[in-house]
Amino acid sequence: MEEVLSLSERVFQLWIHAPHVARNAEAGQFLVLRIDEQGERIPLTISAVKGDLVRVIFMTVGKTTGRLSMIPEGGEIRDIVGPLGRPTALQTYGTCAVIGGGVGIAGAPFIARALRGKGNRVIGILGARSAPFLILEDEMRGACDETFVATDDGTKGQKGFAADLLRAVVAREHLDAAWIIGPAIMMKVTSEVTRPLGIRTFVSLNPIMVDGTGMCGSCRVNVGGKTRFACVDGPEFDAHQVDFDGLLTRLRMYVDEEKEAMEHLHHGQCGAGR
Amino acid sequence: MRGVAGCGEGDLEGNFGEAEPGFSPDEAVEEAGRCLACKKPGCVEGCPVSIDIPAFIRAVAGGDFRSAARILKAENMLPAVCGRVCPQEIQCEGVCVLGVKDRPLAIGKIERFVADWERENGVELPPVALPSGKRVAVVGSGPSGLTAAAELARSGHAVTLYESLHEAGGVLTYGIPPFRLPRDVVQAEIGAVLSLGVDLRLNHLVGKSVPIRDLLSYDAVYVATGAGLPFFMGIPGEHLNGVYSANEFLTRVNLMHADRFPEYDTPVRHGCHVAVVGGGNVAMDAARVARRLGARATLIYRRREEEMPARRAEILHAKEEGVEFLTCANPARVLGKDRVEGVECVRMQICGEEQDGRTWFEPVEGSGFVVDADVFIVAIGTSPNPLLPRCLEGLECGRLGNVVVDGEGRTSLPHVFAGGDVATGAATVILSMGAAKTAVKAMNRMLRGEG
Numbered sequence: 064m065e066e067v068l069s070l071s072e073r074v075f076q077l078w079i080h081a082p083h084v085a086r087n088a089e090a091g092q093f094l095v096l097r098i099d100e101q102g103e104r105i106p107l108t109i110s111a112v113k114g115d116l117v118r119v120i121f122m123t124v125g126k127t128t129g130r131l132s133m134i135p136e137g138g139e140i141r142d143i144v145g146p147l148g149r150p151t152a153l154q155t156y157g158t159c160a161v162i163g164g165g166v167g168i169a170g171a172p173f174i175a176r177a178l179r180g181k182g183n184r185v186i187g188i189l190g191a192r193s194a195p196f197l198i199l200e201d202e203m204r205g206a207c208d209e210t211f212v213a214t215d216d217g218t219k220g221q222k223g224f225a226a227d228l229l230r231a232v233v234a235r236e237h238l239d240a241a242w243i244i245g246p247a248i249m250m251k252v253t254s255e256v257t258r259p260l261g262i263r264t265f266v267s268l269n270p271i272m273v274d275g276t277g278m279c280g281s282c283r284v285n286v287g288g289k290t291r292f293a294c295v296d297g298p299e300f301d302a303h304q305v306d307f308d309g310l311l312t313r314l315r316m317y318v319d320e321e322k323e324a325m326e327h328l329h330h331g332q333c334g335a336g337r
Numbered sequence: 338m339r340g341v342a343g344c345g346e347g348d349l350e351g352n353f354g355e356a357e358p359g360f361s362p363d364e365a366v367e368e369a370g371r372c373l374a375c376k377k378p379g380c381v382e383g384c385p386v387s388i389d390i391p392a393f394i395r396a397v398a399g400g401d402f403r404s405a406a407r408i409l410k411a412e413n414m415l416p417a418v419c420g421r422v423c424p425q426e427i428q429c430e431g432v433c434v435l436g437v438k439d440r441p442l443a444i445g446k447i448e449r450f451v452a453d454w455e456r457e458n459g460v461e462l463p464p465v466a467l468p469s470g471k472r473v474a475v476v477g478s479g480p481s482g483l484t485a486a487a488e489l490a491r492s493g494h495a496v497t498l499y500e501s502l503h504e505a506g507g508v509l510t511y512g513i514p515p516f517r518l519p520r521d522v523v524q525a526e527i528g529a530v531l532s533l534g535v536d537l538r539l540n541h542l543v544g545k546s547v548p549i550r551d552l553l554s555y556d557a558v559y560v561a562t563g564a565g566l567p568f569f570m571g572i573p574g575e576h577l578n579g580v581y582s583a584n585e586f587l588t589r590v591n592l593m594h595a596d597r598f599p600e601y602d603t604p605v606r607h608g609c610h611v612a613v614v615g616g617g618n619v620a621m622d623a624a625r626v627a628r629r630l631g632a633r634a635t636l637i638y639r640r641r642e643e644e645m646p647a648r649r650a651e652i653l654h655a656k657e658e659g660v661e662f663l664t665c666a667n668p669a670r671v672l673g674k675d676r677v678e679g680v681e682c683v684r685m686q687i688c689g690e691e692q693d694g695r696t697w698f699e700p701v702e703g704s705g706f707v708v709d710a711d712v713f714i715v716a717i718g719t720s721p722n723p724l725l726p727r728c729l730e731g732l733e734c735g736r737l738g739n740v741v742v743d744g745e746g747r748t749s750l751p752h753v754f755a756g757g758d759v760a761t762g763a764a765t766v767i768l769s770m771g772a773a774k775t776a777v778k779a780m781n782r783m784l785r786g787e788g
């Protein structure tokens with residue numbers, strides 16, 4: 064662990080020393096980490112690489128992400144495996160939009176830069192709940208030809224959702240392809256904007272995973288009527304073929320246990336944590 | 338109704354200690370004394386790794402456990418594992434002459450005794466040849482990869498063993514539960530392999546963390562990535578919460594210790610009534626784990642009990658532990674809105690014989706009935722994980738995704754060998770080890786330039 068940075072109240076950025084991951088990582092891929100012997104394996108998007116370092120950006124939503132945010136600089140993470148999943152399908156499409164929502168913005172600049180490297184014109188669209196939760200704005204502006212911002216409460220950029228900005232963009236000009244990365248519900252709603260226009264749209268799915276290597280099936284999603292494993296067949300899929308309702312159901316599998324784990328975490332720390 | 342504390346079904350809850358006791362020294366000596374020392378020992382031929390069984394049995398009968406261990410280790414680096422999980426009844430013990438009139442010699446239990454004795458009394462390592470100057474990569478640290486790594490290291494090569502998970506052992510670690518195969522037993526045998534000089538790299542998924550060009554830069558490669566890709570049934574409702582592949586259920590408990598949640602962070606749904614579909618070792622293990630998480634467990638199998646592919650001993654253990662058997666039945670649909678609420682099954686009936694002599698079963702129309710369940714585990718088989726084979730351009734694969742090899746483990750790519758479940762499809766520990774030994778002989782000839 065080389066650097067720990069808090070990007071907002073609940074979003075953190077870590078640079079992790081992991082040569083075997085960093086040297087082979089491409090845009091759109093993720094890693095799986097386990098903090099210690101008792102830890103759960105959780106997947107996080109690889110949001111940038113620099114030499115032997117990889118960057119992850121995460122929101123503290125539960126026990127593992129909570130503990131991750133408390134690892135000090137110079138601290139250790141026991142296991143990191145990656146890069147996992149298929150990289151973004153890089154091609155020269157023409158004009159592309161890369162749309163990030165919430166902590167999903169983590170993966171957006173890497174993809175935008177890679178697409179631009181292939182000669183695409185890239186439009187960035189960022190959506191966040193509120194100004195303090197907007198991350199990587201400058202990086203995204205640097206990676207894209209044009210960047211638009213929306214917040215739900217209007218504290219930064221346009222008031223509204225990323226989907227509204229996308230609607231404005233497709234009304235204005237022709238898009239050849241779009242990437243949408245964010246919470247499942249945001250991906251579901253936003254991909255409806257491009258569906259009637261027949262724009263090739265990719266979403267990066269985030270189902271619950273265990274191994275991340277295709278041997279458990281925990282990450283199965285229904286895409287085009289077929290069962291696919293997001294960790295090896297994805298995480299990017301054709302947005303218009305994904306059964307989002309099925310994904311949303313499966314993401315709620317362990318709500319009770321997640322609450323219990325958090326209670327356990329807070330007890331264990333005798334009030335030292337957040 | 339979730340019940341992390343289980344539903345209090347039975348007294349097995351939380352008991353992951355080894356289920357079957359081993360021999361005491363006296364018992365081992367006495368049992369070994371029953372050996373008839375046949376002139377033409379069928380047992381050796383019955384053993385896929387050709388252990389000199391009469392010799393090690395003779396040593397045990399004479400109380401010389403150290404020599405017995407040495408004889409075992411000459412052919413098998415994982416005797417404590419094999420003594421516990423091999424299907425001896427169709428191998429060495431199946432051909433034992435004593436079995437004609439009485440019960441066959443308990444070769445497996447004697448093997449287990451010797452290996453356990455050695456672990457407690459200091460492990461002796463087999464000799465290692467002088468460095469050959471060759472670099473060899475082994476992919477996958479299951480029994481096949483471990484055996485290949487050990488044999489290659491003993492031949493003097495610099496061996497790198499890649500494993501994608503955070504622990505070595507393959508199915509021995511994430512699949513077979515500790516009450517059949519205690520973790521310290523597996524760890525000790527892996528430790529012995531590593532102490533031969535094998536460089537183990539955990540968390541390295543070959544094809545992703547290790548690019549193919551790096552892999553092919555080794556002087557030889559042995560691929561032992563197993564058959565870890567789980568099949569689902571393809572029936573309605575399989576996406577529901579509470580439906581697991583056996584791999585996921587067992588991995589959560591065996592590798593991630595979900596039975597000790599929330600001390601360990603990984604959860605698993607315990608359920609009050611777990612239905613498992615399948616009739617192999619994997620299905621038995623899943624059902625027995627479910628019992629230990631405090632649930633009622635029902636095993637659903639489409640044929641009769643005598644057709645179940647599981648080891649006989651596992652079937653008996655499962656029954657003793659209160660697993661209910663529902664044979665001649667097949668799941669048709671998982672019921673529930675978000676979570677599993679039941680499994681709709683159909684009865685199966687005998688409809689004659691297949692060409693290979695196996696009895697053919699077909700669903701009885703209109704025979705639908707519901708098995709009450711809140712967790713449903715699918716244990717109907719696995720196939721080779723296509724991830725690495727897909728990355729290896731020019732590698733010939735069979736219809737089921739298995740890597741095609743010749744009788745000595747050679748694949749269609751030069752310098753690349755393969756064996757174990759990735760080549761055969763899901764098989765057994767000992768067959769995967771036998772394949773590794775055969776392949777290493779051919780690899781050694783190639784590395785010495787003998788073609």
Ligand SMILES: Cc1cc2nc3c(=O)[nH]c(=O)nc-3n(C[C@H](O)[C@H](O)[C@H](O)COP(=O)(O)OP(=O)(O)OC[C@H]3O[C@@H](n4cnc5c(N)ncnc54)[C@H](O)[C@@H]3O)c2cc1C
Pocket residue numbers: 093103104105106107108109119120121122123124125126127128129166169170268269270271272273298314315318321322324
């Ligand atoms: C391919 C992929 C990439 C991801 N990238 C990022 C990222 O860059 N930044 C980020 O903040 N989050 C990312 N996630 C989600 C992240 O993995 C979860 O937020 C994290 O696992 C939560 O763990 P927890 O113990 O802190 O929370 P928990 O209390 O365990 O769970 C909180 C929520 O996270 C989800 N979740 C729980 N366990 C898992 C799991 N093992 N795998 C996936 N989701 C789980 C559940 O829906 C749950 O409701 C990604 C997920 C996937 C599949």
Ligand SMILES: Cc1cc2nc3c(=O)[nH]c(=O)nc-3n(C[C@H](O)[C@H](O)[C@H](O)COP(=O)(O)OP(=O)(O)OC[C@H]3O[C@@H](n4cnc5c(N)ncnc54)[C@H](O)[C@@H]3O)c2cc1C
Pocket residue numbers: 422423424476477478479480481482499500501502505506507508509512513514541542543544561562563564565587618619622648722724725756757758759763764765766767769
């Ligand atoms: C629950 C269960 C119970 C069983 N019970 C018995 C029994 O009682 N008796 C018996 O004889 N057999 C039993 N078997 C079968 C037996 O375990 C297997 O036949 C045997 O483990 C196969 O060994 P292997 O080395 O070929 O593969 P595996 O044991 O599957 O090991 C493969 C390893 O390769 C790793 N890997 C995969 N891809 C990559 C990659 N690209 N890069 C790096 N690493 C990779 C995997 O993570 C894994 O660790 C059982 C199987 C299961 C699942």
Ligand code: FES
Pocket residue numbers: 271272273274275276277278279280281282283292293294295
């Ligand atoms: S996470 Fe296990 S198969 Fe995808």
